[in-house]
Amino acid sequence: MNKENPIGIFDSGVGGTSIFKEIHKLLPQENIIYLADSKNAPYGYKTKQEIIDLCFKNTDLLLKKGCKIIVVACNTATTNAIQEIRSNYNFPIIGIEPAIKPAALHSQKKVIGILATKGTLSSELFLETADLFTKGIEVIEVIGSGLVEAIEAGKQNEESTRKNLESLLKPMLEKGIDQLVLGCSHYPYLIPQLKKILPKEVCIIDSGEAVAKQTKTVLKSLNLLSELPPKAPVFFSNTSTKVLEQLLENNSKKRFTINYLDF
Ligand code: DGL
Numbered sequence: 001m002n003k004e005n006p007i008g009i010f011d012s013g014v015g016g017t018s019i020f021k022e023i024h025k026l027l028p029q030e031n032i033i034y035l036a037d038s039k040n041a042p043y044g045y046k047t048k049q050e051i052i053d054l055c056f057k058n059t060d061l062l063l064k065k066g067c068k069i070i071v072v073a074c075n076t077a078t079t080n081a082i083q084e085i086r087s088n089y090n091f092p093i094i095g096i097e098p099a100i101k102p103a104a105l106h107s108q109k110k111v112i113g114i115l116a117t118k119g120t121l122s123s124e125l126f127l128e129t130a131d132l133f134t135k136g137i138e139v140i141e142v143i144g145s146g147l148v149e150a151i152e153a154g155k156q157n158e159e160s161t162r163k164n165l166e167s168l169l170k171p172m173l174e175k176g177i178d179q180l181v182l183g184c185s186h187y188p189y190l191i192p193q194l195k196k197i198l199p200k201e202v203c204i205i206d207s208g209e210a211v212a213k214q215t216k217t218v219l220k221s222l223n224l225l226s227e228l229p230p231k232a233p234v235f236f237s238n239t240s241t242k243v244l245e246q247l248l249e250n251n252s253k254k255r256f257t258i259n260y261l262d263f
Contacts (some may be wrong), residue, residue, distance in 0.1 A: 001068045003226050006234075007215065008067030010058040013041035013152050014237075014244050015186025016073030019096060021073065022212035024233060027219075029226045032233040033065050035263065039238040042148040043076040044117025044184075051080040051119065059085055059093075061263050068224050071215055072096065073185050074117060075207075079123035087210035092222060094215050098126065098183030099207045101133045106203065111138045113172035116183025120142045126183075140172045144184060147250045149184045162193050167219040169197055182206040189247065236261040 007027070009020055013036050020034050036056050037043075043051050055077050062070055069092040072078045073086065078095030086093050098120065103112045112134070120126050121141050130139060145168070150161045172180065180202055182188060188206050198204070219225045235258040237244050248256050 001222075001224060003068075003224050004031065004228055005066050005068040006033045007069055007071060007219075008033050008035070008062030008065065008075075009071045009073050010035040010037060010055075010062060011074040011185055012043040012054075012076065013038035013148070014247055015148065015184065015189070017043065017244065017247050018188040018206070019071065019073035019185050019208050019211050020233070021224060022208040026209075026212040027216055027225075029228070029230055031226065031230045032083055033062060033067060034233065034235045035061060036235065036237040036239075036244055037263070038152055038243075041152050042117065043074060044119040044143075044148060045052070046119065048123075052084045055085050056083040056088065057263070059089060063089070063091070068092075069094065069215065069219060069222075071211065073211070075185060076119040076123075079120045079125040082125070084115050086255045092218050094211060094218060096185060096211045097129060098181045099205045099210065100129055100139075100181060103181045103203075103205050104133045104137045105178035107137060109176055109178045111140070111175050111177050112137060112179040112181065112200065113140045113142065113169070113175075113177040114181045114183050115142050115144050115147075115168065115187060116181075117148065120183050139176060140175050142168050142171060143186065144168060147190065148186045148245055151189050152243060154246055156189045157193065162197070163192070165190065165193055166197055169194075173198075177203055180204050204225050232257050235259065236263065238263050
């Protein structure tokens with residue numbers, strides 16, 4: 001495998017760009033290809049087998065494009081399919097999971113909230129991790145109904161989304177959480193709204209930076225860190241590219257290539 005081959009990232013849609021940004025910030029010399037499978041979003045209401053099949057489709061495409069490592073920038077895909085992807089492909093695969101451990105460790109009140117998709121919260125991997133790290137901690141889990149759909153539609157800053165968030169967070173606020181785990185890669189785009197709703201002492205935790213660090217560690221251990229100046233990151237979406245463009249433009253002055261691709 002060549003060091004200059006790209007890092008491949010996929011998500012059920014545009015949300016994984018929050019992970020892309022962390023990877024791009026930490027590893028600016030890397031070529032990156034991103035797949036937004038928005039046509040099939042949300043993954044969170046699909047069966048485990050449907051999620052596995054979608055992950056295989058996305059992984060096959062990234063491998064065809066010559067990627068040297070795959071980042072599954074989707075908690076739902078990781079918690080439901082990472083074992084199957086790793087055993088099907090003899091290839092470096094990085095996943096993302098809700099950051100339960102740091103939330104439990106940092107919680108003073110011993111009450112934490114986890115906002116994630118139905119698929120993530122009901123997965124075996126999530127249940128095992130939660131069991132391992134939350135002894136003596138009260139965990140308030142809430143399915144983020146409608147949130148992925150709102151972000152896919154570019155409505156993260158709208159009033160309707162704020163209202164939905166307020167009602168989703170109510171049980172967490174009633175219990176007095178001091179840590180909120182964002183267990184979905186779409187949700188970092190809700191941070192401006194969340195900050196308006198949550199009391200100041202509630203710490204919002206997402207896993208993006210940890211995933212970027214893990215990607216660097218694995219590439220380094222395989223001697224696959226790029227040494228040449230990169231090309232512009234390339235994005236493929238299988239629906240309209242409008243929201244993808246907005247999310248990337250809002251946060252960076254860098255140039256990207258964004259294409260429609262039927263995959
Ligand atoms: N970004 C995906 C995640 O992290 C969204 C899941 C979905 O498509 O429902 O879980």
